Amino acid sequence: MRETFRSGLTLFGLVIRSAPLLAAAEFSAAIIIAVAVPLQTYGLGLVVDGIAAGDGVLRGMVVLAGAIIAYFGCRILSSAVQSAMEDRVEGSLNRELLAITTGIPGLEHHERPDVADRLAVIREESRYLKYGATTLASALAVAAGSVTVLALLVVVHPLFILLPLLGTVRVLCAGRAGRLRLRAMEATADRHRMIDMLTEIAKSPRHGLEVRTFRLGDFITERLALLHSQRDEPRWAAAKRAAGIDVIGRIVSALGYGGAIGFVVWLSTQGTVGPSEIVMVVLLVPQVDRAAAELSNSSNELTWALGTVANFRWLRDYARSHAPTGELSPAPARLETGIRFSDVTFSYPGAQRASLESVDLFLPAGSTVAFVGDNGAGKSTLVKLLARFYDPSRGTIEVDGQDLRQIDPESWRRAMSAGFQDFVKFEFETKEAIGIGDLPRLDDRAAIEHAVVRADAEGVVEHLPSGLDTQIGSRFSGGVELSGGQWQRVALARSFMRNDPVLLLLDEPTAAIDPESESALFERFAAASATTAANTGGITVLVSHRFSTVRMADLIVVVEDGGIAEAGSHEELMAANGHYAEMFELQARSYR
CATH class of the missing domain: 3.40.50.300 (P-loop containing nucleotide triphosphate hydrolases)
Incomplete structure (x- = not known):
């Protein structure tokens, strides 16, 4: 529970740091929307009471109209800010992940399978973690809406305070289902990494020569089929178990809510509740069920999101533990x-x-x-x-x-500076692919030209259509592909950017x-x-x-x-x- 709470705070902090104003607007709008829905029911009850008593419907209409205006106004606000907030969160998370992984001084984390599996899960799920911001807003909205509904129901009869217990059953079942799916994902992360690797080999032009020379197409296809089976079957088994647990929660909730409606109908036959109370209960109890469903979905999504955040926190703690300590010269x-x-x-x-x-x-x-x-x-x-x-x-x-x-x-x-056999083919403009060897002088054309001379790469640059301004690499429109030796000379020039x-x-x-x-x-x-x-x-x-x-x-x-x-x-x-x-x-x- 403590770790879940810490992961929740981490996710909340990430959202607030990424887009404070957008997050505040989204969270506020979600809460107002959730509260406005039961208030519409309350306003309708007041209208029914006014009609039955013959003393006017103005008060009920004001509440009803105000709730409707707040609902639709905040829906417009939420739809306007939600996607922008999610994009900000995604960008911030990607930058933070990059800062963490590149900030670790050594390379050990690239060669440890346990770290690689965690990174695979984070990479697989981080692109969707941006929706964690919306999930947090949904959770807050469900909580606010549930409190409002419960307050209105308790006014009808104190026993309705027990209804949240039914919602708790459904939420617990959803949380259990989410944890089952997450554990299955983590347990099959190594197969997922292998699938990614083989897929990259199959689609990359760089590997096309050997794939075709050695006729590896069928081999890769068969290996992918096996890996998909080894990855998907445990996940599918976990999904089926999770669905069964979720069904149990839904059945318990449905029986309880049906009993609540039957109870208020019985109270009406005893003359202890009036028309407005019957209307409120009949309309609010399905809202309780819907709130439980939303909370269970939010719980499911939040369990997944917090599990991913837990891996993110583990990686951050790993980076901190491997950071240099003490006084450094x-x-x-x-x-x-x-x-x-x-x-x-x-x-x-x-x-x-x-x-x-x-x-x-x-x-x-x-x-x-x-x-x-x-x-x-x-x-x-x-x-x-x-x-x-x-x-x-x-x-x-x-x-x-x-x-x-x-x-x-x-x-x-x-x-220091370095040039490696396994150099990176940076598909930038040529001057950038060389200049990044000394970032403070990235725009120093004279320094770049000097590095080209030191690397004996003048011939490479001279044959490019726009010289140093040529886009190199075939992935981008107008890019010029280089031979292996030409790429290596560019890498050498990069290593010579730093003077002395x-x-x-x-x-x-x-x-x-x-x-x-x-x-x-x-x-x-x-x-x-x-x-x-x-x-x-x-x-x-x-x-x-x-x-x-x-x-x-x-x-x-x-x-x-x-x-x-x-x-x-x-x-x-x-x-x-x-x-x-x-x-x-x-x-x-x-x-x-």
């Missing part, structure tokens, strides 16, 4: 000594074995460092730890002698570029690294499988089975005649 503007790994061990969430084990490594300030090794050796993991997407499971990473965990993550990210970062991470940044172009590009990397080293003592870290290009690095680190097998310059490692020399010669022979 800003990132250094200049590296004096370098970055040191001391006995660093790291395991990904849920992994059976460590990806890195007892790593000791020193990256000198101002150096260009290359990580080489087989796939899965741990190279990218080292890069992720340097970017502080994760913290070591054991050991420390020190920046000029200070533990990286004591440096503010946002400040550290602002002081203290750490530049390039994780397989040229995987889609031919070896000859890569060699020329790395010469530019070397020149840029030298400038950065002189200005900030910055370190450039490069991950590549092409040994002919990494030989220019000051320090080459050979990563093998989660540890450091060798480290030194190209000449030193070749002279050592170890694993690096073997891999270098093997690759050189393959190119020859």
Whole structure:
């Protein structure tokens, strides 16, 4: 109950923050509408009394007319503000969800199944959570209307105070039904995520080549049918149980309300109630039933909405618990000594074995460092730890002698830049797709052009119809699709937007570029690294499988089975005649 109350307050707070004036108008209109309906019945009763007593109907007509005017006036107001309020709530919720998920410093939440399932439920239902504002208004309206109806009925006979008990039965049944549906949804969230993934594969042009080459159409269709069955059958079973519970509530309510009408008819035969009381009870009892039905529907919808809000609150609490704590230092503007790994061990969430084990490594300030090794050796993991997407499971990473965990993550990210093999294809105008690499200079065309030169991407821009002003990507009208290598050069230019970062991470940044172009590009990397080293003592870290290009690095680190097998310059490692020399010669022979 406490958690439900807290979720209710969270939803109410979200609605008020999103659209305070619209929410106030909607809530007020809903309450007035709910109260106006029984007041119309009360006014009609006064009219009947006036006719029976022969003393006029003016008082009853005033009440009746006032209630009707208030009802229709507030209906117009509600219809005018409701959709605008819901859109505001939806936009605010989406922004808050984005702020929460992107505000978590690391990537662990993307790889934990329990977090992924919660996120799937939130994503599936958050688009409908905007209606939670209307549901809150309905709940308030039902409560206000029920109190008004009950007050009028109790005037007729005190026993009518028991009628809310019948409504409570129906509401409890509806709440139970809603919880059954929500639990079924949460229990099948993993299947729903898989359905989304396969649907995206089936409809995305990016996956079309492999889907058709390997004739995966029937396979995906059959897998989707199985997943739909595994997702929908538990949900359908829960829906049937929920419907049965709801029917029980409806039957109990119907019997009770029928008995109430029979009771007032019996009272009339005893002469204890007059015509107006009979009219009021006959008209108000169905309103009690309707209020119970609305409250049960609102309860059902509110149970679902509050369940979604509970997941939202869990995600918010998770983000807070994973936020940096204590006094944090800003990132250094200049590296004096370098970055040191001391006995660093790291395991990904849920992994059976460590990806890195007892790593000791020193990256000198101002150096260009290359990580080489087989796939899965741990190279990218080292890069992720340097970017502080994760913290070591054991050991420390020190920046000029200070533990990286004591440096503010946002400040550290602002002081670094990166280019990744799995880059994002931002389908913006070209200048924006590059400029977002340094948001404060998003509109600095000279800086963007300089980044293009550093990334050797002039050829890409020159071939675009409107140069940097060209919309790239095929999803939008007039958009120009790029090749894999062209997209990668745009991503590289983005990584070069920041001038003189203290750490530049390039994780397989040229995987889609031919070896000859890569060699020329790395010469530019070397020149840029030298400038950065002189200005900030910055370190450039490069991950590549092409040994002919990494030989220019000051320090080459050979990563093998989660540890450091060798480290030194190209000449030193070749002279050592170890694993690096073997891999270098093997690759050189393959190119020859």
